[in-house]
Amino acid sequence: MWAGFSNGGGSGRPQGWGVASRMALQLGPHELQHVFSFLEARDLLRAAQVNKVWNEVSMTNELWRQLCLRRWAPCKALPVVLGTQTWRQYYFCRSELEFRVKSGRPQDFICKAISGHTGTIDQLAYVSPHEYRFDEKARSVVCTVSSDCTVRAWDLQEGTEMWSSPVQPAPLVNLVAYPQLQLVVTVDTQGLIRGWNTDTGSEWAFFSLPTSCSSMEACDHPEGSFLLVACAEGTLYTMTVPQLQVVFRVATFPHTPVSLMCSPDKQWVLVSAQDSDLGPKVFYTQPLLHPSEDRLPASATLPIRLSSRACWAPDEAARLMVTHRDDSGVHLVITTFELKANKSRDRVSILGPRLPSDPAHLWVRAGAVQHSRPAADGLPGPPEAHHVCVGGECGTPFWDMLAALGNPWLELTGLLFKDPDRVITAALDLSLCVYVWNKENTSPILKSCYHLLGGSHRWASGFTHVKSDSRSIAGVEARSTGTSILRSYCYKVQLG
Numbered sequence: 001m002w003a004g005f006s007n008g009g010g011s012g013r014p015q016g017w018g019v020a021s022r023m024a025l026q027l028g029p030h031e032l033q034h035v036f037s038f039l040e041a042r043d044l045l046r047a048a049q050v051n052k053v054w055n056e057v058s059m060t061n062e063l064w065r066q067l068c069l070r071r072w073a074p075c076k077a078l079p080v081v082l083g084t085q086t087w088r089q090y091y092f093c094r095s096e097l098e099f100r101v102k103s104g105r106p107q108d109f110i111c112k113a114i115s116g117h118t119g120t121i122d123q124l125a126y127v128s129p130h131e132y133r134f135d136e137k138a139r140s141v142v143c144t145v146s147s148d149c150t151v152r153a154w155d156l157q158e159g160t161e162m163w164s165s166p167v168q169p170a171p172l173v174n175l176v177a178y179p180q181l182q183l184v185v186t187v188d189t190q191g192l193i194r195g196w197n198t199d200t201g202s203e204w205a206f207f208s209l210p211t212s213c214s215s216m217e218a219c220d221h222p223e224g225s226f227l228l229v230a231c232a233e234g235t236l237y238t239m240t241v242p243q244l245q246v247v248f249r250v251a252t253f254p255h256t257p258v259s260l261m262c263s264p265d266k267q268w269v270l271v272s273a274q275d276s277d278l279g280p281k282v283f284y285t286q287p288l289l290h291p292s293e294d295r296l297p298a299s300a301t302l303p304i305r306l307s308s309r310a311c312w313a314p315d316e317a318a319r320l321m322v323t324h325r326d327d328s329g330v331h332l333v334i335t336t337f338e339l340k341a342n343k344s345r346d347r348v349s350i351l352g353p354r355l356p357s358d359p360a361h362l363w364v365r366a367g368a369v370q371h372s373r374p375a376a377d378g379l380p381g382p383p384e385a386h387h388v389c390v391g392g393e394c395g396t397p398f399w400d401m402l403a404a405l406g407n408p409w410l411e412l413t414g415l416l417f418k419d420p421d422r423v424i425t426a427a428l429d430l431s432l433c434v435y436v437w438n439k440e441n442t443s444p445i446l447k448s449c450y451h452l453l454g455g456s457h458r459w460a461s462g463f464t465h466v467k468s469d470s471r472s473i474a475g476v477e478a479r480s481t482g483t484s485i486l487r488s489y490c491y492k493v494q495l496g
Contacts, residue, residue: 033057036063037063037066040067064091068087068091097470101434101436102448104448112156112490113477114487117144121465123144124142124144125467127179129179136495139157140155140490141198142474149167149172151196152164152165154488162201170189172186176218177218180220182199183195183196187209190208191208191213192208193209193229204242206244210231211233212231215257216228218241218262219285221266221289222266226285228285230252230271233256247288248297250296250297253271253278253281256274258271263312265317265318266285270310280310281299281301282320304324304335319339320336412427413427413463414466414475418468422435422436426465432454432475434449454477460479462478474488
């Protein structure tokens with residue numbers, strides 16, 4: 001992939017660098033480093049071939065750190081482990097990873113079938129604390145919960161089980177992860193919540209809800225880590241992590257199971273009544289974490305009914321998009337809301353709709369999937385159960401993505417936006433599909449898409465869940481025997 005960095009001509013040095021070589025006699029190392037700070041990686045590699053001085057300066061760790069920060073701004077918060085990995089090694093490892101993710105050739109990844117649960121896997125979550133780590137400690141780890149009443153941790157690169165909990169009193173149905181705390185929180189069918197150390201599998205803390213749990217969300221708030229839990233009776237609990245001590249509880253929709261969904265910045269939580277025409281509510285999380293005795297948490301009810309799905313726009317702090325029926329109850333539309341908290345009065349203001357809706361096409365735009373193609377196209381639309389909302393922001397019709405695979409109405413069971421440039425789908429046709437966009441132009445275009453095939457239809461019935469980190473993809477493959485296995489796809493990267 002670095003073929004473009006080769007020398008020109010047969011002299012062993014890049015063409016056009018004769019003048020540059022003479023300049024080396026006039027510039028000292030500090031001056032050269034300043035000049036080199038304006039170069040890209042390809043130019044630095046060429047400069048390293050001029051002479052010994054240029055080679056030493058071009059290998060300076062600070063130059064490669066600046067290159068990394070320019071190309072991947074989020075890595076400012078990533079600790080590069082001194083002594084095991086340099087910024088130059090990080091640059092080439094991450095560049096190689098991006099190349100393999102986009103190409104998706106069979107030689108770019110290793111597929112493993114990982115079994116161990118004796119029941120169905122109901123949920124999985126990545127617990128690796130550092131996604132972009134490229135040294136001997138780099139690995140992708142997921143935890144799973146199952147109807148066999150256990151929670152287990154798996155090393156996807158090795159394809160092995162790291163630990164398994166003792167058999168619990170009831171089947172486990174959900175989990176959330178706090179990778180930086182090395183903690184995963186599970187809940188069973190009876191409402192028993194437990195915290196587990198992701199390294200050892202030892203139990204950390206527990207709390208018992210009065211009824212079963214209808215939804216659970218991890219909240220890594222700027223003020224600390226919290227857990228949001230909703231009971232089947234409609235009560236929302238806020239708990240400290242890892243102690244699992246109740247901070248606050250508030251009734252949302254009395255005697256109605258609800259679903260929770262936190263905004264990307266964890267400042268808001270959407271509470272939706274399940275199987276109900278009631279409009280969803282939005283809570284400002286800060287009062288939930290620090291309740292006041294004389295004030296209720298700031299919240300607002302969205303002025304819509306017959307809601308279907310909702311999602312938060314990932315690039316906006318408080319932009320919510322809701323797919324719902326219009327006033328006639330016939331057409332499916334999208335309404336976008338802007339949220340604002342008035343801290344002085346503990347009140348939430350709702351501004352919306354802010355963006356126009358277009359129910360004619362299935363678009364991935366500002367975090368929502370809109371309606372299917374109109375009947376005028378001569379193609380039947382997919383069942384309404386397959387309408388979903390996702391994160392991400394692209395200008396490409398999602399219908400074209402599916403059509404590119406030869407099956408425009410795949411029966412999707414999972415749709416994951418790993419980042420603004422990559423989408424992963426899971427389907428009952430026993431395949432995972434990866435889509436990558438090129439967003440360098442004004443109008444993003446679908447740059448590549450490829451299948452990650454599962455097992456045999458003789459033994460499997462399809463994928464039911466999909467998750468991903470930067471270096472791997474994990475799918476839950478349902479077996480015809482009523483059990484589930486993990487199927488991992490780990491991209492090959494030569495570690496620095």
